[in-house]
Amino acid sequence: MGGEQARRVGTVETHADAERPEAPVDMAHLARYTLGDAALEREVLELFCTQSVTYLEQLRAATSHKDWCHAAHSLKGSARAVGAWRMARAAEYIEALREDIPPEVRAAQIGELETSLQEATAFVANLVGDRGP
Template structure:
């Protein structure tokens, strides 16, 4: 039996739960880059999950504006690449925080990025298990 692509699994999800305001990952967007190849989707999603955790650690540990901006920018790009729009938005908001006296705001943004990452990871795991 052939494996379903992530886009096919997502297509079976109710329409009101799809897209930028629905699922944590837009698999239709991802399929444009992976040509709908299930193994490539799996590899890209695995890289996203492992690298995002490292980048989140870098964001949390950032000591300078440049370190902060670089980590947030990388998280934003990774999220956009797979269609994790909520995470991309959280990372974009984090990236905009630069300057002194922002530690409380930065901490809140890290929490938002982490929450959206955890949501994306859980959704990815669910989709991959259903294949």
């Protein structure tokens, strides 16, 4: 209990917070690394969107378990870096799949990952559009 309480110092979680849907990108998390620099945030998010599509294509094209895990690991790291938590969890799950998982199961997991990427990309496009050039 003491450790749990120590981890909660400085944060107050309300019932309303627990019911609030998770944003596709945790901007508070990203701001810690960019020191709130909006131009840097935009650049990092645009790079994240571009690279994530490339990694997703690599995941789809993977012909070995090693290639599969490498692409999933890259997606997981990119997502965690910007605070795209749903996408990071999907990539983490995919990375941990055993080699003998049927192709239809892999395809379903890629679909979930792609959905989370589309949500993050739409969020970023909206954010970038709101901030202007």
